[in-house]
Amino acid sequence: MLRRRTVLVGVVGGLAATSLHLEAGHLEAGRLVRTALAADEPVQGGTLNVGLHIPLPTLDWQSTVGHPLPHVMGHVYEGLFGLGSDLNAEPELAASAEASDGGRTWTFELRPGVLFHNGDTLTSADVKASLERWRTVGPKGSGLNTLTSIETPDDLTVVMSFSEPMGRYLLLLLGSDENKAVIMPAAIAEASTTPGQLTEVVGTGPYRFVEYKEDQYARLARFEDYVARDDAPNYQTGKKIANLDEIIFWIVPESTTRVAGLESGEYDVIAEVPDGEATRLAENPDLDAVKNGPGVLLYMMFNHKVGPTAELNIRKAIQSLIDPAEIAAVAVSNPDFALTNPSIYAPESAYNTDAGSDLYTPGDVEKAKEYLAAANYDGEPITIQVIATNSLQNRLAVAIAEQAKRAGLNLEIVSYDLATWVANRRDPAKLNIYTSGGYWVDPSLWHAEFNGTFPSPEVGFISDRTEEIFARLAAETDFDKRKALGEELQRAFYEQVAMVNLGYVYRLVAKQGRVVDPYDNLALGNMTLHGIYLAD
Amino acid sequence: MLLYTLRRILEFVPTIFIALTLIFVITRLVPGSPITALIGNQSVDAAQIDAITKQLGLDRPILEQYLEWLPRVVTGDFGQSLFFSAPVAEVILDRFPITFALTFMALLVTVAVGIPLGILSAMRRGGILDYFGNVLSSLGMALPPFWLGFMLMLVFAVSLQWVPASGYRPMEFGFWSWLSRLVLPVLALSVSQIGLVVRMTRSTMIEVLGMEYVAMARTKGLRERTVILRHALRNAMVQIVTVIGLVFALGLGGSVIIENVFALPGLGELITTAAVRRDYPTLEGGIFYLTLVALVINLMVDLAYAWFNPRIRYA
Numbered sequence: 001m002l003r004r005r006t007v008l009v010g011v012v013g014g015l016a017a018t019s020l021h022l023e024a025g026h027l028e029a030g031r032l033v034r035t036a037l038a039a040d041e042p043v044q045g046g047t048l049n050v051g052l053h054i055p056l057p058t059l060d061w062q063s064t065v066g067h068p069l070p071h072v073m074g075h076v077y078e079g080l081f082g083l084g085s086d087l088n089a090e091p092e093l094a095a096s097a098e099a100s101d102g103g104r105t106w107t108f109e110l111r112p113g114v115l116f117h118n119g120d121t122l123t124s125a126d127v128k129a130s131l132e133r134w135r136t137v138g139p140k141g142s143g144l145n146t147l148t149s150i151e152t153p154d155d156l157t158v159v160m161s162f163s164e165p166m167g168r169y170l171l172l173l174l175g176s177d178e179n180k181a182v183i184m185p186a187a188i189a190e191a192s193t194t195p196g197q198l199t200e201v202v203g204t205g206p207y208r209f210v211e212y213k214e215d216q217y218a219r220l221a222r223f224e225d226y227v228a229r230d231d232a233p234n235y236q237t238g239k240k241i242a243n244l245d246e247i248i249f250w251i252v253p254e255s256t257t258r259v260a261g262l263e264s265g266e267y268d269v270i271a272e273v274p275d276g277e278a279t280r281l282a283e284n285p286d287l288d289a290v291k292n293g294p295g296v297l298l299y300m301m302f303n304h305k306v307g308p309t310a311e312l313n314i315r316k317a318i319q320s321l322i323d324p325a326e327i328a329a330v331a332v333s334n335p336d337f338a339l340t341n342p343s344i345y346a347p348e349s350a351y352n353t354d355a356g357s358d359l360y361t362p363g364d365v366e367k368a369k370e371y372l373a374a375a376n377y378d379g380e381p382i383t384i385q386v387i388a389t390n391s392l393q394n395r396l397a398v399a400i401a402e403q404a405k406r407a408g409l410n411l412e413i414v415s416y417d418l419a420t421w422v423a424n425r426r427d428p429a430k431l432n433i434y435t436s437g438g439y440w441v442d443p444s445l446w447h448a449e450f451n452g453t454f455p456s457p458e459v460g461f462i463s464d465r466t467e468e469i470f471a472r473l474a475a476e477t478d479f480d481k482r483k484a485l486g487e488e489l490q491r492a493f494y495e496q497v498a499m500v501n502l503g504y505v506y507r508l509v510a511k512q513g514r515v516v517d518p519y520d521n522l523a524l525g526n527m528t529l530h531g532i533y534l535a536d
Numbered sequence: 537m538l539l540y541t542l543r544r545i546l547e548f549v550p551t552i553f554i555a556l557t558l559i560f561v562i563t564r565l566v567p568g569s570p571i572t573a574l575i576g577n578q579s580v581d582a583a584q585i586d587a588i589t590k591q592l593g594l595d596r597p598i599l600e601q602y603l604e605w606l607p608r609v610v611t612g613d614f615g616q617s618l619f620f621s622a623p624v625a626e627v628i629l630d631r632f633p634i635t636f637a638l639t640f641m642a643l644l645v646t647v648a649v650g651i652p653l654g655i656l657s658a659m660r661r662g663g664i665l666d667y668f669g670n671v672l673s674s675l676g677m678a679l680p681p682f683w684l685g686f687m688l689m690l691v692f693a694v695s696l697q698w699v700p701a702s703g704y705r706p707m708e709f710g711f712w713s714w715l716s717r718l719v720l721p722v723l724a725l726s727v728s729q730i731g732l733v734v735r736m737t738r739s740t741m742i743e744v745l746g747m748e749y750v751a752m753a754r755t756k757g758l759r760e761r762t763v764i765l766r767h768a769l770r771n772a773m774v775q776i777v778t779v780i781g782l783v784f785a786l787g788l789g790g791s792v793i794i795e796n797v798f799a800l801p802g803l804g805e806l807i808t809t810a811a812v813r814r815d816y817p818t819l820e821g822g823i824f825y826l827t828l829v830a831l832v833i834n835l836m837v838d839l840a841y842a843w844f845n846p847r848i849r850y851a
Contacts, residue, residue: 055809057619197621214620214627215801215809216704250703252799256686260701261799264693419814423569 046534047246048515050527051258051270055215055251061182062130063137063195070177070526071271072218072249074236076117077182077203080108080127080158081175082236085524087294087349087441089171090237092229093122093183093204095156103165103475108158114227116185117208118200124152129186131160131174137195140179143447165475167482169444176445177236177526206242206530218249233519236528243533259510262287268515268534271527273508276333286513290522294346295339295504296437298331298396300384302499303459306428308375308382315497316360317371318433321407322400323363324503330399331392331505339504344490347504349441350479355487356494368407381412384433385424388415396435396502426456435502443486444473450489450498461498537842544835555827556609559820560602569594570618570814592618614821619813624821628803632825634704635802637718638794639787642725646783650730651776654737655764658745669734676731681790685724685797692720702799721798725790729783736779740772773844781837785830 050071057066061073081097084090091097095109114122128150135141146166151159160170174181185202192198201209206228207220222242231238250267252258258270259277263284273281273289281289300318302309309315328338341347342357361367384400386393397413404411411433416424424430440446447470448454452462469489476482493499509522514535521528571588589595593604608615614624657669693701699720705713744750745768753763792804803822810818 213706213801214630215805250799251801252702254702254797254799257689257702257797257799260686260689260694261703264689264697264701266693266700266703418812419569420566 042241042243042516042518042531042533043535044243044533045245047248048244048269048529048532048534049267050247050249050529051252051261051267052249053253053255053258053272056212056218058196059201059209059212060137060192060196060198061180062134062141063139065139065179068249068271068527070180072220073182073201073203073209074177074180074205074526074528075207075220075247075530076201076205076209077180077184078205079175079180079182080110081171082180083175083177083525084237085235085519087525089168089175090234092175092237093127097171099166099168099477103167103477104162106160106162106166106170108160110156110158111227111229112156114204115225116204117202117223118185119225120185122183122204123155123186124158125155126186126189127158127183128152129189130183131158131181133189133192134181138179138181140173140176141181143173164471167473167475167477169442169474172442172444206240207244207247210246215251217251220247220249221245233531235519235521235524236530240530243531244529247529262510262512265512267512269509269511269522269527269529271509273510274333275337275505275508277510278334278337278508281510288511288513288515290509290511290517291337292507292509292523292525294348294439294441294525295341295506296439297344297346297504298327298435298437298502300400300433300435300500300502301455302433302461302497303428303431304461304498305459307432308377308380309432311375312497313371313375314377314382315500317368317375317377317407317409318404319494319497319500320360320362320364320371321368321403321409322500322502323403324501326363326403327396327399327502328505330395331503337506337508339506341504342501344440344446344493344499344501345443345486346439346441351441351443351483351486353483353487353490356491359491359494363403365406368409372408377409379408379410381410382432383412383414384435385414385416385421385431386435387418387421389418393435400435400502426458428458431455431459437505443482443489444470446489461496463492463496466492466496466498537839541835541839544838548831551831552610552827556606556820556824557602559823559827560605563814563816563819564598564601566814570816609820609824614824615817617810617818618815619810620815620818624817627806627818628821628825631801631803631806634800635788635791635795635804638721638725638791638800638802639784641718641722642729642787643780643784645722645726646729646733647780649726650733651737653730654734654776655741655769657734657738658741659764661742666738669738673731673734676727676729676734679727681724681728682793682797684727685720685794688720688724689798702797704800704802717798717800721794721800724797725787725794728790729787732783733776733779737772737776740775741768744768744772770844774841777837777840777844781833784833788826788829 052068052071054068056069056072058064061069061077078092080092080094081089082092093110093114095111098107099105100107108127110122110124110127116122131150135144135147146162146164147160148163149161151161153159182203188198188200188202203209206223206226208223210219210221212218222245226240226242228239228241229237233239233241252261255272255274258267259273259281261267262270278289281287300322302315304310324340328335328340332338339347341352342354343352345351345353384397386397394415401411401413421434425434450461450466450470452460454460466489469485469492473482473485473489476485509527511517511522515532516535517532519531521530521532570592571585571594593601612625616622617624617627620627653665653669653672657666660666689701692698699716703717705717707714750763750768753767791802792808794800795802795805796808803826807819807822810822
């Protein structure tokens with residue numbers, strides 16, 4: 001799953017990290033295969049102190065794609081489905097899910113006896129109320145726009161009816177931890193009508209929410225009555241084991257401070273570590289540096305409606321002149337943490353493909369000049385906007401501007417604070433180009449970037465051809481057919497230059513050696529601490 | 537004296553009015569708006585943006601917003617924080633103790649080290665102590681506090697592991713847990729302040745020690761300690777107190793950087809975050825609070841003049 005558009009916006013120290021797998025996993029035909037390490041008997045108890053890079057913008061995970069909600073709330077809440085270690089949807093609160101009527105009806109059976117943190121038993125009424133709320137307040141909730149009804153024939157059955165066929169993508173939509181369709185008690189869901197504001201934080205996860213002290217810490221405690229699945233642990237799904245008494249997520253925006261806190265023993269795990277620290281941390285016998293994937297696609301986004309970048313030949317020129325190998329050299333300080341790959345699907349995704357890569361040659365300055373001539377480009381300045389405090393964006397912009405110069409393209413870097421950058425990104429009069437990053441493991445997850453709504457309807461990309469591909473993708477269940485559609489989408493991406501692929505980077509997580517992660521969860525996606533224990 | 541105090545307090549009125557106006561205008565002049573920060577990365581259409589704009593009252597002319605805002609804030613009501621779901625006063629009162637503890641403890645260290653070192657430097661001009669004081673003050677003023685903060689962290693937290701590297705723990709986590717996390721930030725903040733106080737104390741003391749009444753006191757056979765502490769220092773304190781007041785106000789400003797380096801959720805950090813998020817009510821409330829504290833400190837400094845030098849009369 002997953003697209004994390006917030007990566008470049010929120011991270012203070014920039015991105016880091018490279019190839020996903022560790023000793024416990026390997027890559028097979030583009031898909032990540034992970035195996036559990038043989039573990040000693042887990043130790044029960046203790047407090048895990050985690051250093052996070054940014055504060056929680058809200059406690060309402062349903063209403064945001066913002067980080068670091070998944071890191072924290074992923075332990076508190078559960079959905080009908082969640083992500084397995086291959087980043088596909090796996091059952092979580094659902095015991096089963098079956099499609100009928102050609103995908104127009106989906107029936108979910110719930111696991112019996114699941115308890116909320118307030119002691120109530122989960123019923124289908126809670127699921128219905130939670131999904132109704134999510135489709136209203138959730139940024140991803142619009143994915144249910146063909147939903148016609150949610151029925152609850154009994155306490156453990158939920159039936160969703162759609163006006164159009166809905167493929168298995170539905171499960172990924174509900175289970176994506178970017179903006180998960182989490183389940184809460186019906187009373188809370190119905191009372192919390194305003195996005196971002198919950199009357200209470202009550203889930204069914206292995207840890208219960210205790211408190212959040214704004215900009216200081218979020219504290220979770222083990223939910224003693226947690227009802228776990230009985231299948232094998234599988235990243236965010238399967239049997240979830242809560243070995244820790246307590247998890248405290250400390251907000252530590254400065255990356256140097258987070259690293260120092262890890263080295264001095266204050267933090268057991270830290271997120272968003274600059275990749276330049278990887279070697280030094282790995283040399284410390286008391287610490288572990290963990291590469292975290294999937295690879296994050298760095299991309300260049302255009303104003304498709306107004307100004308020079310609305311002209312296809314200008315975008316093609318930019319696509320041709322960009323050399324991702326050079327970009328990788330400036331994006332990371334440790335080359336192990338960058339990867340050039342022609343696909344718009346993460347290197348670890350089963351959909352990863354080189355389709356469409358024959359449409360252009362990266363770093364082809366002469367071709368870029370031809371496109372500029374065809375566009376009658378007269379040297380008009382084109383701006384690339386960056387967030388002043390985002391070092392990665394700044395480094396990328398400098399490299400891109402240098403490459404543009406070779407082809408005679410006048411690219412100017414304009415620097416803003418975060419709020420202005422976000423505002424200008426939506427403004428057709430102010431936006432030409434910006435860079436960001438995220439990862440996509442399923443073609444359908446690209447829809448928001450292709451349907452004209454992102455970053456705003458006034459500047460976003462849209463085409464009849466890609467809309468038609470997305471419609472077929474939504475209804476299609478067969479993997480091979482979906483993969484072919486994914487390849488078609490990628491060809492359209494390159495033909496119409498919806499964005500420019502700047503290459504992939506990986507992130508770095510670091511931990512104390514005494515923190516045992518038997519299922520290698522820290523190597524994958526958002527922080528998932530199930531099964532983790534403190535060795536001493 | 538009472539009349540003078542009242543007059544000074546009355547002088548607050550135009551100062552506060554000007555400060556409030558500037559705060560309001562400047563926060564509104566910067567590009568961006570709280571709406572874009574509120575909706576973040578969500579795809580929201582123009583109608584929804586209009587609805588939020590209206591809800592926050594940001595669709596009205598700026599003068600109208602100001603005229604509604606001013607009478608409210610002079611009563612201390614800055615409204616509801618856009619991001620904290622709590623009244624601004626509550627958010628500020630939650631953060632201010634952290635900033636106050638940091639700046640006040642830094643001031644104590646500054647005074648405890650800076651004044652004695654300044655006096656000794658003045659008394660032993662050209663000596664080792666004077667040389668040491670000069671080097672310390674030059675270094676203190678030259679080293680950027682954020683760099684010094686990281687260095688202190690690496691030496692005392694990472695290498696020696698005497699104190700924690702960063703973060704804040706409320707008193708409920710234990711007194712030592714609270715204090716230990718303030719040691720390095722206080723040191724990082726006070727080093728530059730010490731430099732300023734040493735320099736000012738030294739130069740003032742040198743000037744005062746050269747005056748006739750000091751020579752007279754020595755001629756009368758008073759002990760050197762009495763001459764220094766009761767005659768010279770008391771007169772020099774007028775200028776030193778001015779610097780101390782200034783140092784405290786600067787410390788409040790400098791705390792923004794130190795709080796960020798050491799992950800202290802104080803007022804400085806709050807204002808920085810509010811500025812990034814364009815959380816107007818919190819930003820305005822935070823800056824106003826700091827302005828008010830600076831004004832009160834100025835008043836206290838003025839009143840201290842009379843204490844240290846009774847010859848000063850306030851007309």
